[in-house]
Amino acid sequence: MKCPTCNGDCILPAQKVLDDILSMYMACGLCPRDPMLVKNAPIPGKIDKNFGLCINCKKRHLDIVIWNVLSILKEKGFLQDAALREVGTPLISFGYQIPYPPRLNEKNLVLIMDSVTKDIAIEIVEKVPEVKGVIKRKGLQSQSIGILDTNSSPHTYELLSGCDMRCDVISSLFGELCIYKNQSLIHIEFNNTKITKMEELYLKGELENAIVVDGFCGPGTLGLLCVIAGAKKVILNDAWLPALKNTILNIKVNSSILGIKINFENADYDKLIADEPVLLARAQGKSEVFVYHGDIRKLDTAAKGSDICLIDTFPSVNPARFMAACKDIAGKIIII
Numbered sequence: 001m002k003c004p005t006c007n008g009d010c011i012l013p014a015q016k017v018l019d020d021i022l023s024m025y026m027a028c029g030l031c032p033r034d035p036m037l038v039k040n041a042p043i044p045g046k047i048d049k050n051f052g053l054c055i056n057c058k059k060r061h062l063d064i065v066i067w068n069v070l071s072i073l074k075e076k077g078f079l080q081d082a083a084l085r086e087v088g089t090p091l092i093s094f095g096y097q098i099p100y101p102p103r104l105n106e107k108n109l110v111l112i113m114d115s116v117t118k119d120i121a122i123e124i125v126e127k128v129p130e131v132k133g134v135i136k137r138k139g140l141q142s143q144s145i146g147i148l149d150t151n152s153s154p155h156t157y158e159l160l161s162g163c164d165m166r167c168d169v170i171s172s173l174f175g176e177l178c179i180y181k182n183q184s185l186i187h188i189e190f191n192n193t194k195i196t197k198m199e200e201l202y203l204k205g206e207l208e209n210a211i212v213v214d215g216f217c218g219p220g221t222l223g224l225l226c227v228i229a230g231a232k233k234v235i236l237n238d239a240w241l242p243a244l245k246n247t248i249l250n251i252k253v254n255s256s257i258l259g260i261k262i263n264f265e266n267a268d269y270d271k272l273i274a275d276e277p278v279l280l281a282r283a284q285g286k287s288e289v290f291v292y293h294g295d296i297r298k299l300d301t302a303a304k305g306s307d308i309c310l311i312d313t314f315p316s317v318n319p320a321r322f323m324a325a326c327k328d329i330a331g332k333i334i335i336i
């Protein structure tokens with residue numbers, strides 16, 4: 001499957017990612033030792049793409065890759081006395097909780113940076129092989145990417161160079177999924193408590209054979225988890241089109257794990273922020289999945305009679321304002 005952003009090979013089938021993930025970022029027997037760089041003190045000198053490269057597996061330690069990026073910034077007069085941690089937020093291309101510093105291969109890293117220009121971003125992607133994309137942060141780090149509700153204007157980061165498509169491996173008691181996302185357009189998620197809440201629902205038997213509405217689905221994580229948990233029907237809805245394009249991609253990538261196939265897709269649709277719900281895709285198999293672009297407060301016809309409605313808004317949004325609409329469509333409301 002070609003990457004919809006760069007037309008390259010960024011998208012691997014979920015099964016392949018899950019097979020490889022445990023060894024993807026591991027050092028080989030010949031890898032140079034951990035450089036033990038201090039992350040919060042200025043780091044002297046400049047290095048290039050050959051510094052610290054393993055002659056066997058061709059990977060480099062994350063800190064060395066960041067030092068390489070810092071070297072380019074210094075050459076351009078940015079961040080002269082900076083520490084590694086000031087360079088930006090590194091996100092590995094296939095996100096997974098690993099208990100050791102990752103060793104990176106080509107195109108294994110998406111960088112979110114504050115101090116960078118387009119020209120420098122292009123140079124970083126050209127000269128640091130491990131970096132697949134450079135994103136410029138806009139606004140405060142605490143501000144979520146996307147839209148707060150249908151009346152707000154979107155807050156997005158800017159992809160300056162390369163590709164921002166990356167995936168997070170989601171592990172739960174009842175199975176794994178690979179959730180791809182365009183990281184300049186989608187909220188950056190570090191919150192594992194949501195998965196724990198889904199596991200609690202699963203253990204109570206509330207997801208099996210249920211009709212579930214994932215009202216603020218983003219790239220589809222929680223709704224698609226409900227599919228592997230045995231839900232009979234899942235309605236995924238979001239008001240932000242880029243999130244739903246990722247959701248549809250995630251249904252395709254995880255198709256064999258989910259046991260469903262897309263049999264309808266409204267591929268030409270391009271309205272960015274939703275109002276009246278529009279059906280963008282439908283998938284069927286072990287479960288029935290509908291993807292709607294809509295304001296949750298107008299979803300009643302599409303979702304009435306559901307068992308559970310999941311509300312997963314951004315941290316700064318009070319879910320209470322959506323409760324009345326959700327009570328109309330589902331017997332039970334779960335605030336995630």
Ligand SMILES: [Zn+2]
Binds near residue numbers: 007008163
């Ligand atoms: Zn790509």
Ligand SMILES: [Zn+2]
Binds near residue numbers: 030031059
């Ligand atoms: Zn090695």
